[in-house]
Amino acid sequence: MERDQILQVVLKHMRRNLQDLEGREVDPSQPMSHYGASSLDIVEVVNASMRELKVRVPRTQLAGLKNIDGLVDAFLRARTPGA
Amino acid sequence: MKVGIEKLGLYAGRLVADARAIASARGADPEQFRRQVMVETRAVVPPWEDAVTLAVNAARTVLTPEDARDVELVIAATESAPDLGKPLSSWVHRYCELPAECFGFEVKSACYAGVAAMKAAALWVRSGLRPGKKALVVSADYTWRSDEGGVHAGGGGCGVAMLVSADPRVLELELDRTGYWASEVADVFRPTTRDEVTDAELSLYAYLDALDGAFDAFERATGEVDYLADFARHVYHAPVPGMTLLAHRAMLARAGVTDEDRVREHFEASVRPGLRLGGRLGTAYGASNFVSLLGHLTGARGPAAGDRLSFFAYGSGSQGEFYSARVGPEAVERARSLGLDEALASRRPVTVDDFDRAERARDASDGRPDYTVDRAAVPGAYEDQYEGQGLLVLEGVRQFRRRYAWS
Secondary structure, X not given: OOXXXXXXXXXXXXXXXOOOOXXXXXXXXXXXXXXXXXXXXXXXXXXXXXXXXXXXXXXXXXXXOOOHHHHHHHHHHHHOOOO | OOOEEEEEEEEOOOEEEEHHHHHHHOOOOHHHHHHHHOOOEEEOOOOXXXXXXXXXXXXXXXXXXHHHHHEEEEEEXXXXXXXXXXXXXXXXXXXXXXXXXXXXXXXXXXXXXHHHHHHHHHHHHXXXXXXXXXXXXXXXXXXXOOEOOEOOOOOOEEEEEEEEEOOOOOEEEEEEEEEXXXXXXXXEEOOOOOOOEEOHHHHHHHHHHHHHHHHHHHHHHHOOOOOOOOOOEEEEOOOOOOHHHHHHHHHHHHOOOOOXXXXXXXXXXXXXXXXXXXXXXXXOHHHHHHHHHHHHHOOOOOOOOOOEEEEEEEEOOOEEEEEEEEEOOOHHHHHHOOOHHHHHHOOEEOOHHHHHHHHHHHHHHOOOOOEEOOOOOOOOHHHHHOOOOOOEEEEEEEOOEEEEEEO
């Protein structure tokens, strides 16, 4: 799966879970909190993305990522073992 | 041999604060807080209460002198202990007037401690070495030290107490139907007697990893589980009640249910009823599983005797356990006889300012060798809610020795 496809999955779940993202451009170099996501929101977006992408990785490895790009990179690494 | 909870009581304190008002005072959206965190009001633990008083006041809602005579084991679970060496169980032993022929200890394991204590007691009863003898298990905690930003909207404090025996009229444990998950992580911890360090995001991730891992282990122990059919209700550890929706959604996804409407419907039927008390208390720490159990039992439509419930317990640091248990023959009746809704409704409201001031007063004296508790720290509260009520209260500390009295 291309990196951009992973990003689109994450953005889709962000729009489903966060209010006021309708029609707004999301900058993936920003953290989710920049768009008003609480800890519960972030974890739900991550969970939903993991389910859709069929990624199995200890979630604790996803804590403290700097921004949305960091999450996408983590999912990409999980889906391409050895990369 | 049947083993489990014969009696279960909850002491939520006598004072309450509007959690949404606190959220608003901290610059958060109160409606979003209510909807997502699912807390309306939270307990206020005044300076004359601590883990000892919460534990003893909970025990005294259920323990009779006859019960006390049968107790040979007392386990106190807490992460809010007033002393690093002297166990909380020692004060519980004294103020519950337990027999001298008794053994007791304190358990510390973040929010897992209450379930750990219950399990240890149940296994002791199950051993059959002391027929007829019972265990008193208490779990008591409160939010420690407000940070510079003031008290937390989702914080709380309470005590639960249970009699564990071979006569499980409230909850019959299925000791062979359990799965564990242990993994070291620094998500939430109390490195000093006054500081609580929280990495909320990391903790939620650790919780969900533990839920996955513990349930995997549960299925290895019991065989394949039909998650929607096998359990009448579900109880998930609730650092805040809103977390249980994330947990339940994750478990339903494992069972192949991802349609959000169906998830919500199932959540409303099988999880939400358990949150009815927690939403008025705030965080219950190690008592969480038991607060949720009481929520299910005291609701308009309680589970039936014999119904199987699932429980997920989680403690930061971390430890998870997924276990099942059956509703006892007198569970609903005993839970309703506690009068919990009336007790919660009769609490005295405390303003955000008074609460902040009381917490600063506690912070100023905690850990000092000599102080007298200021009953005026929350104006009017002691006279209104404690005076003449026969509750255990902390009077003060002299040369580090804690002095308690009956109010």
